[in-house]
Amino acid sequence: MNSAFKLVFSIALVAIMPGHFLAQESSKKKIELLRADFQDFSVDIHPDATRLIGNVKMRHEGVIMYCDSAYLYDSSNSLDAFSNVHIRQGDTLDLYGDFLKYNAPTRTAEVFNNITLKDKEMILTTDYxxxxxxxDISTYLNGGKIVSTENDNVLVSQRGDYYSKTRFMFFKDDVVLTTEKYTIYTDSLRYDMETEIAYFIGPTEIISKDSYIYCENGWSDTRRNISQFNQNAYIISDTQRMEGDSLFYDQNIGMGKAFNNVQITDTVNNYIINGDFAIHYDSSGHSLVTERAMLTLIDGPDSLYLHGDTLFSVKDSAGNHIVHAYHRVKFFRNDLQGKCDSLTYHDADSIIVMYHTPVLWSDENQINGRLINLYLKTGGLDRMYIEQDSFITSEAGPNQYNQIKGNYLTGYFEKGKLARVWVEGNGETVYYAKEENEGEEDKDIGMNRLICSDIRIFLKDNEVQKIVFIDMPSGTLFPIDQVPGGDDKLKGFRWDPSWRPLDKDDIFRKDAPEGGAAVASTENDADEAPAD
Structure with a gap:
């Protein structure tokens, strides 16, 4: 047993001794003096030091050290070097300074004052x-500056660690990276010298001529001038601010992309665009937003909320923004709702133009036409202009509909309610006359159907107060029980209340409402329901 134990112990000892001895040998290798103009040893100066003066050159572990003078300590295998200190490590790294303390066993060098560290791709300057x-790790603690020799990028920070083997740098406290096109301000940054990509953690600002970027996590490829920003990230360009869960930015073409919980805010024109994906171009000011895209026209508590499959904001020649909404467009405001297939909003004069089967609801009125123009003002709708096939419908009672029709129609609003209507060309009306009885339901008198070229209608609280017929009016008042079949509906009549958005969340509803789109219509079957 004893012999066996000795055998195992001997084998184990042999197994561990080579590495142990190599480590010991490395730590005990003496610093070699290769050259000095003058050498002196004096106990009065130092009991263990050799003083070296003039053109001093030493070597340790393949590293060459130069200086004007030095103290070489034999027992501790260390040295102090003074003036014009130069450490050369292979053919890749040169380190310069005024004063050096080198410890051979740990192979650590402390360099002080007027320090320059050079390799093939960068120059580092610091005082310690x-x-x-x-x-092959270099650390500075009292401020440093790094200049790239390849692209003139400049980085400064209070603290830095340089890993020359892996070509990585870590910086902390008051970090500033300046490139040709932008400057990064951050608290912590990691930089890959090989790929020239900077990674930042913590509050970070990226400032360029055309934009300002903020984030708390991300990276920037300084070679290709592309970046990604995460965590509370946003980009400010011109009058717009774009934010999202993550942002991508291409500095070469001034293009930014935003993903998830996207919001574009125009602080000058007072609108917000939301969605889950956006693209923005700095030079043109154009922006595109999709995926639950919503435009908010801010007007205090009466903001207008608009949804379309795609929202596209562009600038005209005068620098004014125009927002285009494409496909399945709906909008909601407390006093105004609408739907159409496409729409434009001109922020310069606050005009909304609705295209392709537009429908508008205001109070109790449904408004149709081939093209609807809405003129907004602070506090609500000012007026509307309908080009061709204009039609206003309101419900007068069960299966009774007041109707106004004409080629062109202009409506004027007061306090969110339709107050005056001007009909031009081929004017027609269907109006139910009723007798008001206090405390009782209104009594039907009859249905008035009238044709006239131009019509002026005055309303109050959605009730017709006066109608002025211009240029040869012709009409008939039918007793309520003698209305001819089909004469109670003008050609082009449709009634679509179930499509009306009920609140700002309802603008995202894309399915057809239960029970069908049109309650009644005199159009062909193919036109009964607006495209949605």
Missing amino acids: LLHNLRT
């Missing part, structure tokens, strides 16, 4: 540097 020649 701790350089570990075993791990």
Whole structure:
């Protein structure tokens, strides 16, 4: 047993001794003096030091050290070097400074004052540097500056660590990276010298000529001038601010992309665009938003909320923004709702133009036409202009509909209610006359159907107060029980209340409402329901 134990122990000892001895040998290698103009040893100066003066050159572990003068300590295998200190490590790294303390066993060099560290791709300057020649890690603690020799990028920080083997740099506190096209301000940054990509953690600002960017996590490829920003990220360009869960930015073409919970805010024109994906171009000011896209025209508590499959904001020649909404467009405001297939909003004069089967609801009125123009003002709708096939419908009672029709129609609003209507060309009306009885339901008198070229209608609280017929009016008042079949509906009549958005969330509803789109219509079957 004893012999067996000795055998195992001997084998184990042999197995561990080579590495142990190699480590010991490395730590005990003496600093070699290769040259000095003058050498002196004096106990009065130092009991363990050799003084070296003039053109001093030393070597340790393949590293060459130069200086004007030095103290070489034999027992501790260390040295102090003074003036014109130069450490050369292979053919890749040169370190300069005024004063050096080098410890051979740990292979660490402390360099002080007027320090320059150079390799093939960068130059580091600082006033204090701790350089570990075993791990090839250099650390500065009191401020440093790094200049790229390839692209003139400049980085400054209070603290930095340079890993020359992996070509990585870590910086902390008051970090500033300046490139040709932008400047990064951050608290912590990691930089890959090989790929020239900067990674930042913590509050970060990226400032360029055309934009301002903020984030708390992300990266920037300084070679290709592309970046990604995460966590509370946003970009400010011109009058617009774009934010999202993550942002991508291409500095070469001034193009930004935003993903998830996207919001574009125009602080000058007072609108907000939301969605889950957006693209923005700095030079043109154009923006595109999709995926639950919504435009909010801010007007205090009466903001207008508009949805379309795609929202596209562009600038005209005068620099004014125009927002285009494409396909399945709906909008909601407390006093105004609408739907159409496409729409434009001109922020310069606050005009909304509705295209392709537009329908508008205001109070109790449904408004149709081939093209509807809405003129907004602070506090609500000012007026509307309908081009061709204009039609206004309101419900007068069960299966009774007041109707106004004409080629062109202009409506004027007061306090959110339709107050005056001007009909031009081929004017027609169907109006139910009723007798008001206090405390009782209104009594039907009859239905008035009238044709006239131009019509002026005055309303109050959605009730017709006066109608003025211009240029040869012709009409008939039918008793309520003698209305001819089909004469109670003008050609082009449709009634679509179930499509009316009920609130700002209802603008995202894309399915057809239960029970069908049109309650009644005199159009062909193919036109009964607006496209949605």
